[in-house]
Amino acid sequence: LPSPDQAEFYTSGRASNEAAYLFQLFAREFGTNNFPDCSNMCHEATSVGLPQSIGIGKGTVSLADFDETELILSIGHNPGTNHPRMMGTLHEAARRKVPIIVFNPLRERALERFADPQNFLEMATCASTQIASTYRQVKAGGDAAALKGIMKGLLALEAAQGNVLDREFIATHTQGFDALAADLEATPWEDIEKQSGLAREELDEVAAAYAKSNATIVTYGMGITQHNTGTSNVRLIADLLLMRGNFGKPGAGICPLRGHSNVQGNRTVGITEKPSAAFLAGLEKEFGFKPPQAHGHDAVQAMQAMIDGKAKALICLGGNFAVALPDPALCCPAMKALDLSVHMGTKLNRTHLLVARETFVLPVLGRTELDVQQGVPQSITVEDSMSMVHASAGKLTPASEHLRSEPAIVAGMAHAAMPQSKVDWLGLVADYDRIRDRIERTVPGFEDFNERIRVPGGFRLPLPPTERRWTTPSGKAVFSVFPGVRENYEPWDDDVLRLITIRSHDQYNTTIYGMDDRYRGVFGRRDVLFMNPIDLETHGLEHGDLVDIETISTDRRLRLEKITVIEYGIAPGSVAAYYPEANVLVPLDYIDKECGTPSYKSIPVRILRSETA
Ligand SMILES: Nc1nc2c(c(=O)[nH]1)N[C@H]1C(S)=C(S)[C@@H](COP(=O)(O)OP(=O)(O)OC[C@H]3O[C@@H](n4cnc5c(=O)[nH]c(N)nc54)[C@H](O)[C@@H]3O)O[C@H]1N2
Ligand SMILES: Nc1nc2c(c(=O)[nH]1)N[C@H]1C(S)=C(S)[C@@H](COP(=O)(O)OP(=O)(O)OC[C@H]3O[C@@H](n4cnc5c(=O)[nH]c(N)nc54)[C@H](O)[C@@H]3O)O[C@H]1N2
Ligand SMILES: [Mo]
Numbered sequence: 001l002p003s004p005d006q007a008e009f010y011t012s013g014r015a016s017n018e019a020a021y022l023f024q025l026f027a028r029e030f031g032t033n034n035f036p037d038c039s040n041m042c043h044e045a046t047s048v049g050l051p052q053s054i055g056i057g058k059g060t061v062s063l064a065d066f067d068e069t070e071l072i073l074s075i076g077h078n079p080g081t082n083h084p085r086m087m088g089t090l091h092e093a094a095r096r097k098v099p100i101i102v103f104n105p106l107r108e109r110a111l112e113r114f115a116d117p118q119n120f121l122e123m124a125t126c127a128s129t130q131i132a133s134t135y136r137q138v139k140a141g142g143d144a145a146a147l148k149g150i151m152k153g154l155l156a157l158e159a160a161q162g163n164v165l166d167r168e169f170i171a172t173h174t175q176g177f178d179a180l181a182a183d184l185e186a187t188p189w190e191d192i193e194k195q196s197g198l199a200r201e202e203l204d205e206v207a208a209a210y211a212k213s214n215a216t217i218v219t220y221g222m223g224i225t226q227h228n229t230g231t232s233n234v235r236l237i238a239d240l241l242l243m244r245g246n247f248g249k250p251g252a253g254i255c256p257l258r259g260h261s262n263v264q265g266n267r268t269v270g271i272t273e274k275p276s277a278a279f280l281a282g283l284e285k286e287f288g289f290k291p292p293q294a295h296g297h298d299a300v301q302a303m304q305a306m307i308d309g310k311a312k313a314l315i316c317l318g319g320n321f322a323v324a325l326p327d328p329a330l331c332c333p334a335m336k337a338l339d340l341s342v343h344m345g346t347k348l349n350r351t352h353l354l355v356a357r358e359t360f361v362l363p364v365l366g367r368t369e370l371d372v373q374q375g376v377p378q379s380i381t382v383e384d385s386m387s388m389v390h391a392s393a394g395k396l397t398p399a400s401e402h403l404r405s406e407p408a409i410v411a412g413m414a415h416a417a418m419p420q421s422k423v424d425w426l427g428l429v430a431d432y433d434r435i436r437d438r439i440e441r442t443v444p445g446f447e448d449f450n451e452r453i454r455v456p457g458g459f460r461l462p463l464p465p466t467e468r469r470w471t472t473p474s475g476k477a478v479f480s481v482f483p484g485v486r487e488n489y490e491p492w493d494d495d496v497l498r499l500i501t502i503r504s505h506d507q508y509n510t511t512i513y514g515m516d517d518r519y520r521g522v523f524g525r526r527d528v529l530f531m532n533p534i535d536l537e538t539h540g541l542e543h544g545d546l547v548d549i550e551t552i553s554t555d556r557r558l559r560l561e562k563i564t565v566i567e568y569g570i571a572p573g574s575v576a577a578y579y580p581e582a583n584v585l586v587p588l589d590y591i592d593k594e595c596g597t598p599s600y601k602s603i604p605v606r607i608l609r610s611e612t613a
């Protein structure tokens with residue numbers, strides 16, 4: 001390639017720390033910071049927003065905190081399907097009578113009532129536990145307004161009764177509170193109600209519950225991040241928690257629920273298009289080459305470069321890049337126009353089949369398979385949502401003797417592509433302890449890495465906010481202002497609905513395992529649109545009618561035709577359809593400008609009755 005920046009290095013969050021570290025080392029010695037990754041479509045709002053607020057882009061709670069919490073706010077995630085272990089934790093909390101307040105446009109059954117498969121009595125008696133003590137069906141994209149409403153309610157309580165804000169914490173640990181308070185003051189309830197779809201009383205009630213709790217946790221997922229205000233949403237959650245000092249005390253904190261098993265670890269070990277100067281300097285010192293300093297492409301930018309013919313090569317460490325991104329009619333042809341694509345995968349998928357001038361599909365060892373290097377079984381490491389790093393080793397006999405591990409393939413490619421490399425690639429993969437030694441020397445928090453992963457359970461990476469240390473430029477936690485609620489206000493006509501794209505029970509991202517979505521009561525099909533009875537009526541539609549869905553925020557003609565509407569408990573003004581089928585409706589450039597994530601959960605659409613042939 002004339003320039004290394006014509007190559008894109010995509011990572012899906014399943015790769016181990018060891019594979020991901022080698023992958024970023026390969027790309028950086030090759031000469032680029034182009035690291036589109038699944039995080040750019042997922043929790044990027046967390047990675048960008050939280051450091052501004054609390055100095056680090058990760059969750060601050062541990063499992064033990066859930067045992068001591070007095071209130072849980074669960075916003076924009078569907079743990080019954082997507083985070084079964086968190087569902088167990090919520091179930092336990094609910095049984096201890098901890099109030100759980102849910103904000104979700106859809107009535108998600110497992111968040112209303114849930115039977116824990118681990119609970120013998122519930123299983124034997126077909127009983128279940130009520131999970132949400134309060135369920136607020138916020139409008140799609142209405143969380144910023146709702147969060148501001150709760151904070152405004154809190155200020156009113158403070159004025160009326162005092163002792164609601166943690167004044168001492170605010171004075172010692174934060175900055176920016178007065179500006180936040182002034183903005184909340186200036187934001188009219190009328191706007192908050194309109195944008196959130198919730199009444200003032202409903203938000204005041206949440207504020208009152210919050211004011212009573214001595215330790216609060218906020219959990220959240222894609223319902224917060226996949227919006228054009230995603231990054232602001234995340235900062236507003238931090239604001240809410242800061243107001244009552246809910247960091248650095250037992251039972252309190254922020255809990256972004258991650259997706260892929262090691263997406264957080266991938267970022268920690270250097271998969272980022274915006275590396276810090278310190279990290280790059282560390283690589284240079286350790287390996288003796290000069291890494292590129294300019295920031296690279298995220299997922300949408302990488303695809304845009306491919307569409308424009310600027311990017312010529314794409315190397316994918318897992319994932320289903322073209323199917324996970326918006327607007328397949330735009331993205332799929334761009335895959336075929338590449339000179340080279342390389343896919344390391346465990347399962348053949350559609351992106352692999354969008355063949356470029358030259359395409360290599362390289363099957364890799366799965367996580368459960370035995371990985372032997374030089375006769376010695378290897379283990380890899382991963383980091384979970386609670387910043388716990390632990391080792392894991394596959395035990396099963398590999399499906400084929402020809403399968404190689406991800407680290408071995410990445411190292412093999414790097415070795416072959418860069419004969420003058422400063423890195424002893426083959427030496428590193430001969431023993432993964434050597435890769436971990438390099439991680440230890442270049443990534444903070446991994447002291448005695450190899451010793452500590454040999455302790456069962458592993459170790460926790462440092463999380464300064466849990467000790468009330470703030471690694472922000474000012475050394476304080478920062479309240480941020482989201483002016484008015486208008487930031488999110490786009491003057492669409494009243495018949496415009498907000499489309500949410502969601503996962504069903506029988507899928508894992510782009511892999512569809514079956515056609516059922518059992519908690520939502522949809523069986524045998526996925527070509528449906530969830531719609532509120534009021535919206536059905538105003539559109540002159542009935543449950544079971546066929547409709548066409550059309551996106552209005554773009555010049556491109558984005559349409560999904562002949563979809564069956566189903567009446568569902570979803571907030572008025574919001575509709576929902578399944579990902580990835582509905583990606584034909586998502587514009588590639590309709591993104592959160594702060595973090596680049598497509599607004600997969602607030603696409604302005606119009607619904608029309610299908611023409612019957
Ligand atoms: N079985 C299974 N598990 C998975 C996955 C999978 O596909 N299948 N995917 C993994 C990955 S990569 C991820 S990122 C996670 C995703 O897990 P989640 O974060 O739960 O993601 P979604 O299924 O997209 O659902 C988001 C939830 O947010 C709600 N929501 C939508 N819009 C809004 C809004 O504007 N405001 C609020 N408050 N709520 C909203 C939806 O109704 C839905 O309940 O799950 C991971 N786990
Ligand atoms: N409309 C809409 N679009 C979305 C979303 C949404 O909510 N709505 N969610 C977004 C989110 S949160 C995410 S994370 C992305 C997901 O984007 P991706 O991570 O790119 O997609 P996946 O479907 O998880 O990728 C599955 C493929 O990964 C490969 N694979 C699985 N395990 C391994 C492994 O251990 N090693 C290797 N090398 N390969 C493996 C398999 O070949 C499999 O086919 O999609 C995003 N797209
Ligand atoms: Mo994700």
